[in-house]
Amino acid sequence: MAQTPFPVRKNPTPARPVPAGASVSARASAAARRPRLFLQLAGWFTVISLVPLCVVGYSNYRYAANGMLADNKDNLEALVKRQGSEVSGYFHSMREATDLIKGSPVIRDSMAALGNVTPANYDQLRGSPAALAVDAQWGPRFHAFVHNLQFAELYLVNPAGLVVYSAGPQGQVQMNLLAPENAKLAIADIFKDVLQKHATIPSSVTNETPDHHIAFYFAAPVLTGEDTGDFLGVLILGLSSAKFEPFLNNKVGLGESGETLVVTRHDGKFTLISQLTTATMPSFSPMQPLSGIAKFGDGITDPGVAYSAICQDFRGHEVLAAWTYLPDLEWTLIQTTDTAELFQPVTDLRNFSVDVGLFTLLAVLGVAAWVARGITRPVVQLTSVAEQIAQGDLSPVVHVSSHNEIGLLAHAVRTMARSLKSLVGKVQESATVISGNAVQVAASARQQAEAAQTTGTAALEVAATAKQISATSQELTRTMVEVNGVAQGTAQRAEAGLDGLQAIQTTMGELEQARAIIAEQLELIAKKAEGICGVTIAMTKVADQTNLLSLNAAIEARKAGEYGRGFSVVAREIQRLADQAAVSTLEIENTIEAMMEAVQAGVAGMKGFAAKSAAGIERIQTVSQQLTEVIQQVQGLPPRFEMVLQGMTSQSEGARQITDAITNMSDSAQQTATTIQEALRLLEQLRDATRGLQAEVTFFRV
Numbered sequence: 001m002a003q004t005p006f007p008v009r010k011n012p013t014p015a016r017p018v019p020a021g022a023s024v025s026a027r028a029s030a031a032a033r034r035p036r037l038f039l040q041l042a043g044w045f046t047v048i049s050l051v052p053l054c055v056v057g058y059s060n061y062r063y064a065a066n067g068m069l070a071d072n073k074d075n076l077e078a079l080v081k082r083q084g085s086e087v088s089g090y091f092h093s094m095r096e097a098t099d100l101i102k103g104s105p106v107i108r109d110s111m112a113a114l115g116n117v118t119p120a121n122y123d124q125l126r127g128s129p130a131a132l133a134v135d136a137q138w139g140p141r142f143h144a145f146v147h148n149l150q151f152a153e154l155y156l157v158n159p160a161g162l163v164v165y166s167a168g169p170q171g172q173v174q175m176n177l178l179a180p181e182n183a184k185l186a187i188a189d190i191f192k193d194v195l196q197k198h199a200t201i202p203s204s205v206t207n208e209t210p211d212h213h214i215a216f217y218f219a220a221p222v223l224t225g226e227d228t229g230d231f232l233g234v235l236i237l238g239l240s241s242a243k244f245e246p247f248l249n250n251k252v253g254l255g256e257s258g259e260t261l262v263v264t265r266h267d268g269k270f271t272l273i274s275q276l277t278t279a280t281m282p283s284f285s286p287m288q289p290l291s292g293i294a295k296f297g298d299g300i301t302d303p304g305v306a307y308s309a310i311c312q313d314f315r316g317h318e319v320l321a322a323w324t325y326l327p328d329l330e331w332t333l334i335q336t337t338d339t340a341e342l343f344q345p346v347t348d349l350r351n352f353s354v355d356v357g358l359f360t361l362l363a364v365l366g367v368a369a370w371v372a373r374g375i376t377r378p379v380v381q382l383t384s385v386a387e388q389i390a391q392g393d394l395s396p397v398v399h400v401s402s403h404n405e406i407g408l409l410a411h412a413v414r415t416m417a418r419s420l421k422s423l424v425g426k427v428q429e430s431a432t433v434i435s436g437n438a439v440q441v442a443a444s445a446r447q448q449a450e451a452a453q454t455t456g457t458a459a460l461e462v463a464a465t466a467k468q469i470s471a472t473s474q475e476l477t478r479t480m481v482e483v484n485g486v487a488q489g490t491a492q493r494a495e496a497g498l499d500g501l502q503a504i505q506t507t508m509g510e511l512e513q514a515r516a517i518i519a520e521q522l523e524l525i526a527k528k529a530e531g532i533c534g535v536t537i538a539m540t541k542v543a544d545q546t547n548l549l550s551l552n553a554a555i556e557a558r559k560a561g562e563y564g565r566g567f568s569v570v571a572r573e574i575q576r577l578a579d580q581a582a583v584s585t586l587e588i589e590n591t592i593e594a595m596m597e598a599v600q601a602g603v604a605g606m607k608g609f610a611a612k613s614a615a616g617i618e619r620i621q622t623v624s625q626q627l628t629e630v631i632q633q634v635q636g637l638p639p640r641f642e643m644v645l646q647g648m649t650s651q652s653e654g655a656r657q658i659t660d661a662i663t664n665m666s667d668s669a670q671q672t673a674t675t676i677q678e679a680l681r682l683l684e685q686l687r688d689a690t691r692g693l694q695a696e697v698t699f700f701r702v
Helices: 022-102 105-114 127-147 187-199 240-248 344-390 406-635 638-697
Strands: 151-157 162-166 213-221 230-241 258-266 268-272 306-313 318-326 331-338
Touching: 022 213, 022 230, 022 318, 022 331, 022 344, 105 127, 105 151, 105 162, 105 213, 105 230, 127 151, 127 162, 151 187, 162 306, 187 213, 187 230, 187 306, 213 240, 230 240, 344 406, 406 638
Parallel strands: none
Antiparallel strands: 151 162, 151 230, 213 230, 258 268, 258 331, 306 318, 318 331
16 A cells, blocks of 8 residues: 655645734844854864874873983993993902012012911011011011002011001001901901911901091012912001092082992891982991882892883982993992983973973863854854744845855855746646645546446456366376376386396396306316326325335344344334325325215205206296287376376466456456545545645745
């Protein structure tokens, strides 16, 4: 059924009058909308300009910060490795100088001259002839060692632990390093270590010195030879803090907040051994140099490797720290710089970006206000015109004052107003014409509906008669299908019987061939058995000859007496074997005779079977010929039944097609009548819609 193409208004509403103050209210609404549109445009301008600026500024800040952090890490690691290499190189050179001095003849001769001093006569050492002679002869050389090689102190200690000679700021010092009051001195500890190990041993930085100043000691054994010989005593050389602290406190490249820390670790605690520049903490104070990073651990790294990280230093400041381990001295060298100083350029860049953003914001707001003002004014005017047109007033005139997109929009609105005026006039004229034509079409449709109903009634009567003819034809067709099926089944069974007879005939032929083959094989077996009989006869003769020869051999052995006894045994054994061969040959001959009899009986049986098989094959051929004639007659029936069946099927199909055609014609007639009735209803709706359209069009004032 067709659907109504437009809504039907049963009771069309009267034309809506246009309010007298419509234009005034439209202009007031547009004026109220102007500030909101201005703010929206200004906001969008601001977002579009500031979002990319913020993204770019933040990206530059993060990129610069990451790049500066990576560069500073590399620089700080390089600085701490270089400083560690300088410190290690300095102490290594001083150790080599110690080894060079200990092998000097001056040291050996001095120790040999003063080595016999004991605690009993130690008080008389200072004014003794031996001490005076050593000081007069070698004193200038000792002072040259101290000053030229940049040592602060020199001590010669004999095996009894007595300082027999010293050179340095304190002059001649007399101490017994093994005495209880001197047990805490660093030189006493390394003296004891050298006594045990007989090797050059360094101390750690210590303030446990005779003058209580910070120092570092090297102790080496003095032997009668350069590297071997009897033990004469110990040479102890001291380095003052004024010599090695410049290496430890080198701040080149660390900035104003940079700090260098040298710490040692004992029993899980760190001890500071260098002077600080950013804090008032004395040397040899316990401290935790770095915290907030598990990577530092015990401060030990691989030789020549430096690590770096951002962490907290001993003051609690966030710093970038780099550290390396000096295995020869068992020191951890740390260099730090405050992150605030490192990232100051990045901070300045960020502040500059913020200033640029604020300036850009102000500039964008000014430009946005100017652009929004130029956009909102014509848009508000066009909105006012559109509202007047929506209220039915087609008289407003649109003025085009620009050629941009808004000007194009104004031109389009003006064109739309003109087109709408023309459209409303034409719709009013068309509605009048359509209303008159609808009445004429409705009258013609009623006449066609009556003719269609008459045609449908006649078609129904013809369709009933055609259905009866079709039913009778279908019943005959089913009967012929059953008869044809029975005939085809009979022919198929006859063909199956003929195939079975042919298979039996083929099988009998194969049996005849197998019988002939078996007969040939039995004859061949008989011939082979005759050959075997000849062989057994020959074997029997051989056994007889062997038996006779063994008897002659036994007779000859008896004649030989004792010499032929062994041969007699052999002859008896041969005779025994000959007897066994004769018996076996006789058994074989009997077996072959029995086999010959069985073969002859088999040949006779096969001949009788051959005669019976030939008779059976002849009877099967006769039956096969008779059955073939029956099958040929039966096979001629299905084609005839098939021809009859095709004729009945064609007749039934023709009757069914006639019935379908008449039924379709009846349905078409009914559909035509229904369609005409629907067309009448639609024409009524069209007339009502035309009246409603006329009422709506009168709303516009052209």
